[in-house]
Amino acid sequence: QVRLVESGGGLVQAGGSLRLSCAASGRTFSSYTMGWFRRAPGKERECVARITSSGGSTRYADSVSGRFTISRDNAKNTVYLQMNSLKPEDTAVYYCAADRTGWGFFNDLRSIDYWGQGTQVTVSS
Numbered sequence: 001q002v003r004l005v006e007s008g009g010g011l012v013q014a015g016g017s018l019r020l021s022c023a024a025s026g027r028t029f030s031s032y033t034m035g036w037f038r039r040a041p042g043k044e045r046e047c048v049a050r051i052t053s054s055g056g057s058t059r060y061a062d063s064v065s066g067r068f069t070i071s072r073d074n075a076k077n078t079v080y081l082q083m084n085s086l087k088p089e090d091t092a093v094y095y096c097a098a099d100r101t102g103w104g105f106f107n108d109l110r111s112i113d114y115w116g117q118g119t120q121v122t123v124s125s
Contacts, residue, residue, distance in 0.1 A: 009119030
């Protein structure tokens, strides 16, 4: 069992930055591909970024590529999402997720093993 707890959301002006953190419980964190999804009002949940278990490979949605950076610290059981040059369209609830196979990111989110509770990010214009 893995429990995920996000933090770091909030209100920021367009062009600003935020860093989200996701702390995971359990001793198997380093076995999971980790990532972030978001859901904007009235829209489907969207995969934003993912990072493989070792941290050796990352992938981003086109909408955030070049602005967001995902990273992880396996010693701290934590994954991060650094968000720069934020836009109003980045406003959403951001969810941390864990998937042992990695297939749940950018393919079929039904494969995701664990979800966090979400943290609100609001970008004002």
